[in-house]
Amino acid sequence: MLKKVVLVLLLSTLLLTPTLFAAPKQVTILHTNDTQGIIAANKQKNELGFVKLTTLVSKLKTKNATILLDGGDSVAKGVLAEEFYGESAVKAMNKVNYDALVAGGSEISYGYYQLLQLNRLSNFPILSANIRKDGGLVLPPYTVIERAGVKFAVLGLTSTDIKYKDMITGLKILNPVDVAKEYLPKLEPNVDFTIALTNLTNEKVIEQLTGFDLVIKQKSELKRLRAIEKIELAVEGSKVKKLDSTLIKSKNLMQGKQALVDNQKLKFLSSYYNNADYHLPEIDEEALDKAVEKLNKTMLPSQISKSEILKAVQRNKEDKPKNRKQPKVKEAFKQKETKVQKQKPKQKLKPKxxxxxxxxxxxxxxxxxxxxxxxxxxxxxxxxxxxxxxxxxxxxxxxxxxxxxxxxxxxxxxxxxxxxxxxxxxxxxxxxxxxxxxxxxxxxxxxxxxxxxxxxxxxxxxxxxxxxxxxxxxxxxxxxxxxxxxxxxxxxxxxxxxxxxxxxxxxxxxxxxxxxxxxxxxxxxxxxxxITLKKDISSKYIVKEGDTLWEIANKFDITIDRLLEYNQISNPDLIIVGQTIYIP
Missing domain, CATH: 3.90.780.10 (5'-Nucleotidase, C-terminal domain)
Incomplete structure (x- = not known):
């Protein structure tokens, strides 16, 4: 849910167009996951909701070029999302203006046909390069996004460890590492940055995704950017514990990380989003000549055609699922929805x-x-x-x-x-x-x-x-x-x-x-x-000369922490001869 939104600024770099060498530009990459289809805010549960997120993202986008990505599990579990099979959540995400979403467990949980329907309804691509059916792609594998004259390839990779993957008949989720190795060489020559957008949680698998400039994982602490010629970037993001409409707290985001340009160490600024922007000092254009050459590479299509992919995976017709209630999707931002959300915040969907x-x-x-x-x-x-x-x-x-x-x-x-x-x-x-x-x-x-x-x-x-x-x-x-x-x-x-x-x-x-x-x-x-604890003579020890709490704890086969807590002792080194130590 949105109270666990991971919002990370991971790219504060020198992004120049060929005509503006002396004016470093900035691209902000915003990332959420596990939003779980929460549309209206709920203060009691500390849920931000897509409605307020729309306002927040709009404000951040006014500062500089921005990319907004989602790491999956974003269209189920919310009351309104479940009511309309995820379609209301997708419509809400359209309002927020997401650039891409990777298919995770909740996107799959409604079944194969509804997954295709959600992709049709979205204004952004729902990505997965490794979900296959009948030997073909189910979703667009990647998308290319251009910001500030720089091209970013975003490759979607779905975890094989998904709870509801059996709900899609004939679904195969291929090894994400193998699929990444297949696509990365095709993307790198045509773009400036490559991003792996995943819902992965297994660190051993994530570590094998080498070659990407940026890897987004579930509940992410994003870890790497590659060097661009003489501009070497090494930044690490941190989790955001709470997110509301006025303040996004980042835990020492990029603090102490450095960029190396012509052997000059330049410290990234680290602060709250509402207090400071992230930027680098001005760099002379000679230091950037080689880096800017990549901007002239041939551009890939801005988005793979959804219609062609959908036709390919539907070439072998199957029976439509029976007894499926056809959702009548409401507009996501009518006042009625907020009213419905207030009526049902404590209701839990009762599983079969x-x-x-x-x-x-x-x-x-x-x-x-x-x-x-x-x-x-x-x-x-x-x-x-x-x-x-x-x-x-x-x-x-x-x-x-x-x-x-x-x-x-x-x-x-x-x-x-x-x-x-x-x-x-x-x-x-x-x-x-x-x-x-x-x-x-x-x-x-x-x-x-x-x-x-x-x-x-x-x-x-x-x-x-x-x-x-x-x-x-x-x-x-x-x-x-x-x-x-x-x-x-x-x-x-x-x-x-x-x-x-x-x-x-x-x-x-x-x-x-x-x-x-x-x-x-x-x-x-x-x-x-x-139990009602009584401290009696049978459960106490009188400190003798030379005693330490560690020795007393060992004598009675309990931990020193338990002894400190039970006797409300703050300093284990401060005990005196004759003191009574109670033994739990």
Missing amino acids: QEEVKVKVKDINAKQLIADSIANKIGVNLVLVSSEQVNCSKQDGKAVIKLPEREDIIVKRISGTTLREALEKAVASYPNANDEFLQLAGIEVKFDANKPSNNRVVYVKVNGKELHNAKEYKVAFNSSVLNEGSRYLSLLEDEPTIKRTNISLKKALEEYIALSREDNTPPQVTGSIKQ
Whole structure:
């Protein structure tokens, strides 16, 4: 969603026309992704929305030549976007004046025919060089954009790790690295800059996209520009944490990065967009002669013909999808839409659910899901958000309803992050919490009388004390990382080990079947228990001469961080003989 918009100024360079050697020009590259079809602003959720983004982008474009790109996942999940199969989102993006969008998971999620329809409706190309069907292209592979007399080739590359790619019959997503190697030699001789516009998240794959001047990735920290003759650029962008209509904060964007021109080091200016422009000092025209020669290269077509591509992929006619509701798309910027958005901001689209029945007595059916994941994936640590899991009892059986598209993700997270996630799970206790975590392999105790975010007093992972600095391999159900989840900001940037295609239903059914073979009821492990902590004589230690907190922590087999937190000690070196140290 737009509160996570990544807006990056990545190109502050000397871009000259042949007739204006002494007047360096500037091109601003703006990049968004994961906008998820949010049209109207929502202050409560910190969602900017396409409407306000239109105004913001218009202001930025008045400063200098600008290119606006989107890294995908931008036409689904918003209320209005879902209502009209992404078409209202595309119409809104037309108003914002995007230059290109790469097809990501949400663009594919409506199905093959609707993907083609979205591309017809857009005023900008929806790109993908590596999505193929029946041996042909599905979308334009690239587009060429000219700004300030300089030509930029933008090649669209779609990740092979897409959740809903099975929704397009016969779809093949080729290896993006191989496809990039095919197109790059054709583009480079005819343009000044090459940009890979991707929705990739796998760093190992991204590192193989060599040769591009700029690589845009999902939730991007964009990393490179190539040298142009004697002008050597090395700039790195940073994530934008919050975006609103008046201020775009950039985290030390390009600070300390340098450009080398005739052995003179020129520092880029780093500031907020609303406080300063990005520019380079004036450079004499002799230093730029060779760089400007590229401006005279033959121009490629400004955009590949959509009609020709669409005819090619439709040459083998298929039956149209049945029972498809024909969307009646409203204009994206009527006042009515804002009104509708205000009426539905808290409504969540209820996914189709699948049922699993298991004969149980006194067993936590939701907890059973966590243990089934541990059994199926082979990890010892599981966190499950039960928000979209419904359970009921019928005739002595637990009926568990699971989201149809819910699958399992494995990440590597630190002990500190794990503790923070557990704090979030119990923060609202005793109030109802739809996102309360079910655990496998973890035993947690918390004190509800303590302040929120400081309630967890005991954590053991597979029988051992949790260590903040240690890394743990943890499996989640995908709801934990859904937009709007209280755990998203905490966990989304943690490294993903693998995304499985294993559904919760499959994992649960196999676990239940396994218990039936052994003639034993399904076992439940892991728990979160409320306790009221009492500091009594059995849980304290009196500091003796020569003692250190580290030695005391080791003596009782707990972490120094836990001891500091429990005793509210800010400086571990300041303890005195006779002081009472309470042991959790």
